Every structure is written in C-alpha cells, then in structure tokens.
Amino acid sequence: MTPQDSRQESREDLRFFGTVSASVSHELKNVLAVINEAAGLLEDLALMAGRGTPLDPERLARAATTILGQVRRGDTIVRAMNGFAHLPDEPEDATHAGTDLAAILNLAASLFTRMADMRQVSLRLGDCAPAMSQANPFDLIRLLHSAMLAAFGTMGRGDTLTVSLAPASEGTRLVLSPSGAPLALPDDPGFNALAARLDTVAALDDTGSLVLAIRR
Amino acid sequence: MTEKVLLIDDEVEFLENLSERMRVRGMDVSTAQTTDNAINAVEEAEYDAIVLDLQMPGMNGIEMLKVIKERHPDMQVILLTGQATLEAGIEAMKLGAMDFMEKPADINSLTEKIKKAQAKKMLLVEKKAESRVKDILSGKSW
Numbered sequence: 001m002t003p004q005d006s007r008q009e010s011r012e013d014l015r016f017f018g019t020v021s022a023s024v025s026h027e028l029k030n031v032l033a034v035i036n037e038a039a040g041l042l043e044d045l046a047l048m049a050g051r052g053t054p055l056d057p058e059r060l061a062r063a064a065t066t067i068l069g070q071v072r073r074g075d076t077i078v079r080a081m082n083g084f085a086h087l088p089d090e091p092e093d094a095t096h097a098g099t100d101l102a103a104i105l106n107l108a109a110s111l112f113t114r115m116a117d118m119r120q121v122s123l124r125l126g127d128c129a130p131a132m133s134q135a136n137p138f139d140l141i142r143l144l145h146s147a148m149l150a151a152f153g154t155m156g157r158g159d160t161l162t163v164s165l166a167p168a169s170e171g172t173r174l175v176l177s178p179s180g181a182p183l184a185l186p187d188d189p190g191f192n193a194l195a196a197r198l199d200t201v202a203a204l205d206d207t208g209s210l211v212l213a214i215r216r
Numbered sequence: 217m218t219e220k221v222l223l224i225d226d227e228v229e230f231l232e233n234l235s236e237r238m239r240v241r242g243m244d245v246s247t248a249q250t251t252d253n254a255i256n257a258v259e260e261a262e263y264d265a266i267v268l269d270l271q272m273p274g275m276n277g278i279e280m281l282k283v284i285k286e287r288h289p290d291m292q293v294i295l296l297t298g299q300a301t302l303e304a305g306i307e308a309m310k311l312g313a314m315d316f317m318e319k320p321a322d323i324n325s326l327t328e329k330i331k332k333a334q335a336k337k338m339l340l341v342e343k344k345a346e347s348r349v350k351d352i353l354s355g356k357s358w
Contacts, residue, residue, distance in 0.1 A: 022299075026271060029298030029319050030227055036320030037233035044240050066229045120273045157274070 012190060016142050020111055024081045027114050031074040038066040080110035087138040098132040099140060101165055101172055101214070108144040109163065115148065120157040123148070126164030131172040134216045135198045143194045144174070147202070147210060150186035151176050171215040175205075182208020219334045220244045220262070224254040224280070225269040225296070237323055243330070251275040258284055263291065265314070265333035267326070270297035270304065278307060285312040290340045292333035296321060 001009075042063050049055045084107060090099070109125050116123035133140075144163075151161050160179040165172060176183065185204060186192075195202050201213045221243050225231050228249060235245040246261070248254035251274050258266070266284065270277035277295055284291055292314040297304065305316045314336065315329050 026298040030230070033296075033298075033319035033321070034227055034230045034233065037230055037237060040323055041233050041237050044237055048240070063233070066233065070229070118271070118273050 013138070013142070016145065020084060020145075021081075023111070023114050024077060027077050028074060031070045031077065034070045035067050035074075038063045038070070076110065080107060083107050084111060084141065087141060090137050099135055099137045101131040101133050101140075101174070102128040104137055104140050104144070105163055105165060105174070108141055108148070111141070112145060112148055115145075116152060116161065119152045119155070121152050121155050122158075122160040124160055124162050126162040126175075126177070128165045129167055129172075131165055131167060133172060133214050135200070135214055139194060139198055140214075143191070143198060143200065143212065146188060146191040146194065147176055147186060147212065150188065150191070151178065151183050151210060154178075154181065154184050156180050168213055171213060174212040174214060175209050176212075177207065177209040183210045185210070217334070218242060218244050219264045219330050221246070221330055222254070222257055222261075222263045222266045223247045224249075224251075224257075224266065224272070226250065226272050227269075234323075238327075241323075241327060243327075251280055254280065255283065258288060258291070264337055265330045266291060266293045267330075268293055268295055270295050270308075278304075278311065281308065281311050281313055290337060290344075292337050294326070294329050294333065 042060065045053075045055060045059060045063075105125060105128055109123060113123050148161065148163075155161065155178055162177045162179070164175050164177070166175060167173070183204065185202060191202075195212070199215045201215070203211050203213070205211050219242075221238060223231055223235055223238075223245060224247075226249055231247045231249060235247050238245045246257055246263075248257045251272055254268075268277050268280060268284075272280065275283075277297070281293055281295065284293055289312075293312070294315045294317060295308050295313050296317055296319055298319050308316050314333050317326065317329070
C-alpha cells in the first residue's frame with residue numbers, strides 16, 4: 001500500500017467515525033430536548049400550583065416517566081458510542097484475542113438504528129450464533145455500515161432488514177435479509193476494498209439476502 | 217389574540233410535552249408526527265406559525281419547508297434542529313424559514329418567535345387585502 005493509499009484509508013476511517021459521532025450527537029440532542037420539555041412542564045405545573053391550580057398527580061407521574069425513560073435511552077446511546085470509540089483499541093497483532101461477532105452485530109444494531117429510522121426502515125437482530133473472528137472490529141463495523149446503507153437504499157418504506165449470524169464451513173456468515181424486494185450487491189469500491197481487507201466475500205443468496213462470508 | 221401553532225416532530229414525547237407547555241401559555245396547538253400528517257394538517261387549516269424539526273424520517277425539514285412555502289407562501293416556519301450549523305441556517309432562511317432554533321429550545325424564546333410569526337403573517341394578510349381593495353377601486357369606473 002502506498003503512503004497515499006494509507007492516508008486515504010485513514011481519512012475514510014475518520015470520515016466514518018465522524019458520521020457515527022454526528023448521528024449519536026443528533027440522537028442525544030433529541031433526548032435532551034424531550035427531557036427539557038418534560039422538566040419544563042414540571043416547572044410550569046409547580047408555578048401553576050403556587051398560584052392555586054390543583055396538581056394532577058397523573059400529569060406529574062407522566063412527566064417523571066418521560067424523563068426517566070429518556071435518561072435510559074440516553075444511557076444506551078452513550079454506551080453504544082463508548083463501545084464504538086473503543087474499537088480501535090484492539091491490537092492488530094497476534095495478541096488480538098479475537099472479535100466477538102455477535103457483540104459487533106449488537107453494537108451495529110444500536111449504532112445504526114437511527115440511520116434505518118431516517119429511511120423509514122426497521123432494523124432487527126435475528127439469530128446470532130456465537131462466533132469469534134480474527135477480523136479487525138472497527139473494519140467490521142465499517143463494512144456493516146456500508147452494507148446496511150446499501151441495503152436501505154433499495155428497501156421500501158416500512159420494510160425490515162434482519163441481520164443474523166450463522167456458522168459456515170469456513171468462518172462465519174453474516175446475513176442481511178430484507179422483508180421486501182431482494183437486495184443488490186453493494187456497488188461501492190470502498191465496500192469492496194474493505195471486504196477484501198477483511199477476507200470477506202459478499203454474495204446474494206436465493207432469498208435475495210446479502211451474505212458476508214467472513215473467512216477468518 | 218391566540219396564536220395557532222402546528223408542531224411537527226417525529227419524537228412523540230417531545231410533541232406531547234411541548235404542546236402542553238404551549239397550551240398552558242394560551243396557544244392553540246396542533247401536532248403532526250409524520251411528514252404525511254404534517255402535509256395534511258397544513259392543507260386543512262391555517263396556522264400563525266409552524267414549528268418544524270429539521271431531521272424527520274422520510275422527507276427532511278428542508279424539503280418539507282419547500283413544500284409548505286410552495287403551497288402556502290405566507291406561512292411562517294420556525295425550524296428546530298439538533299445541530300444549528302451556519303450553512304443549514306442560511307439555506308433555511310434562503311428557502312423562506314422565518315427563524316431557526318437549536319434543540320433543546322428555550323420555551324420563552326420560542327414563544328417570542330411564534331408571536332413575531334403571528335404578527336408577520338397578519339401584516340402579510342393585511343397587505344394582500346389592501347392590494348385587493350386597490351385593484352377593485354382602480355378597476356371601477358365611477
């Protein structure tokens with residue numbers, strides 16, 4: 001790989017990091033906006049009570065439930081972001097303990113659900129047989145992002161994309177199954193380069209699902 | 217005069233809580249959670265202000281703004297966004313948004329902007345009425 005290619009790859013990694021960070025920050029802003037309004041409502045009700053308007057316990061409880069729910073939502077988002085941020089920590093040498101593919105799939109689902117929602121598509125996790133791989137976890141998440149983005153591009157409003165893991169004769173199969181029309185193979189040089197780096201072969205099966213055969 | 221407002225956002229709890237706070241402040245508030253519902257609401261009624269989330273599933277806020285302004289040029293739209301970048305703000309203003317606010321929004325600032333939107337709309341309606349009267353008068357041979 002030339003120094004120029006290496007710089008280009010680093011830039012692509014950074015761009016991807018930026019895309020995920022922006023999505024997470026956007027979602028967190030929404031969480032804060034809901035908490036802001038629910039807390040503001042409690043403030044309004046307190047002011048009204050001070051002027052003699054009787055307090056409705058059910059209204060108070062609803063506002064409190066909203067705030068608690070959003071705190072949990074925010075915590076889930078931050079945990080996923082934290083998991084993502086630590087992916088580059090994994091060593092790339094023989095000391096690499098192996099990547100838990102089910103954990104990567106779970107992380108991808110957490111990170112990319114908003115991307116699916118914006119395209120009015122549902123993302124769900126199917127069966128995830130336990131599987132370890134020597135593949136770089138950051139590269140795997142990038143590959144999954146690229147594959148899902150391509151899938152959402154061909155899916156219709158209201159469709160569901162189910163992502164699952166299954167053992168294969170050589171390595172593991174990561175399967176992206178649409179509920180509607182068959183998927184197309186990603187037509188993206190970046191995706192192909194990443195798949196090659198991960199020793200992963202992408203193909204469509206008889207059901208129109210995209211299968212990523214991770215060989216190591 | 218009671219301000220008539222349409223809130224458009226895909227976050228249900230955000231809509232519920234903000235609309236309740238706005239009603240407590242005397243506003244007449246309708247809500248729409250999807251862009252389809254929003255388009256229907258805009259066709260069915262007149263509003264003093266529309267408060268619109270920039271990032272909605274399906275059609276984004278900028279596209280929605282274009283649709284609203286094409287069909288109802290006098291409608292005053294306030295955009296709400298999780299990230300108020302200068303570029304997005306400029307684009308929104310060029311497309312005819314009245315104002316642009318970052319979430320979480322301060323209710324007092326939002327209320328001020330809604331009052332301004334109502335005043336601006338009333339002014340536009342009055343000008344149109346004046347123009348119609350002038351046309352009628354200039355067309356009559358006394």
